Amino acid sequence: MTSLPDWMRPPRAEGWFAEDLDRLPEAPRHTELIDGALVFMMSPQRWWHGHLVTMLTVALMGQCPEGFKVGREMTVKLDSRNRPEPDLLVTDAPIDRDRTWLAAEEVTLAVEVVSPESAHRDRTVKLRKYAEAGIPHYWRIEDEDGHPVVHVYELDGPTRSYVPVGIFRGTLRRPVPFEIDLDLEQLVAGL
Template sequence: MTAVPEWMRPPRPEGWLADDLDHLPQAPRHTELIDGALVFMLSPQRSWHARIVTALVLSLAEQAPAGIEVEREMTIRLDEWNRPEPDVLVTTAPYDPDRTCYTPEQVLLVVEVVSPESAHRDRTVKLRKYAEAGIGHYWRVEDEGGSPVVHAYELDGPTLSYAPTGIHRQELCSSAPFPIKLDLNRLVPGRRS
């Protein structure tokens, strides 16, 4: 085994802090911070995943009202020890070319497209962390025989936990966080409803 590069060693015994991510130029592009630990996306991304993310960004941006921005693969500083990077996020923050992350107050919707290596984090860890941070809506997109299936959740404010609002196949219609209508089959090239 080779030695761990010096830059990968946490700067303190408790681990990394959210602001440390901005000072790690050697880290892979898709590096998250979960409970003070760096999480790297090292395996190759499936084409299905990449196309779903791109199609969702384009579809949501097309439907978003003025003052709402749609981003992909930008981190959210949930707290001092957590800075996950969702696949898609919908935010009220204006465009800033120097931005490296968002805060939960700026985020209306987080979307995670599940990959084999991220399944546990997307289905359990991030579901809980996004809710505890107060993010109003969470979508988890699963691959069901090549078709995207969206598991949608809405925040229950008093408990800071998510309540499921539906499992969407073929089509997703929602009034929150803004009116959205998606033909889910059209998110994957070659699949038409």
Template sequence: MTTVPEWMHPPRPEGWFADDLDHLPEAPRHTELIDGALVFMMSPQRAWHGRAVSALLFALTDQAPANVEVEREMTIRLDERNRPEPDLLATRAPVYDPQRTFYMPDQVLLVIEVVSPESAHRDRTVKLRKYAEAGIPHHWRVEQDDETPVIHTYELDGVTRSYAPTGIHRDRLHTAVPFAMELDLSKLVPGRKG
């Protein structure tokens, strides 16, 4: 049995806090904080996941209005014990800060999680609930059906602070919220060429 590296020990008995993530240079990329616990990906990323994230990044960036920025893999400081990292997020365009390490929920318009086997439970249940409770207006969950993405869209019900499903999109996604966009899902993640 190997010993746990020193940096993995919580700095206090009650565990980790959101600001602690900025002081863990030894932590693997894509480390998240969920309910005061560090969560990081130890499995290699699948090619389909990477292509889906990149394709969505380019498609949304091309269609986003001037006052919206689309980012990949930036954490959101939901509260002092939660700082998840969605695959993509669309934000109200803030002043560019090259030192930024997170966004606040009121800056975020849309979060997108591309589901992987190792993150499926968190993406489908835990993060869905936490993003809604934080007041993020829109959430998309992207699942793989054969080689084609299927996008499940949700909109926040402000009264209950929970998401209402607004659609399951298999071929095309056409929406006006959080901004007008149209995606041809059958061409979003191209397979092998030639």
């Protein structure tokens, strides 16, 4: 058995903190921090997942009004011990092109496309953590026999928890965080 590389050892007894992620150049891409523990996305991503995230990014970029930006591969600092990386996010905050993360208050919408290895985190852990951090909108996209199904949540401010506002198949029309009209089947056409 080989020993762990030095970079995998937490720098302190309490584990990892959000700022530690930027000091781990050896860590695999898409490493997240959940409750002070590093979570590696080690398994290969399915074509359906990658294609859907790309097409959704393009579709939202085409519909977002001035001032909004759609991003991928950005972590979100929820607090000192949590820095997940949603599959896609929307922000209306000014962007510093050299930053590697956004603060939770800068994120308007977080989107997770569920994969077998992320299902528990996307359905429960991130649902709770994004809400507690105050992110106003959360979408969880499931693969239902090759068709995207979007579970949409909005934040109930006083309770800091999400309220489900709909499950969308075929089309998704929402007035928030901006006017959105998506043909969900078109996002996976040809697969």
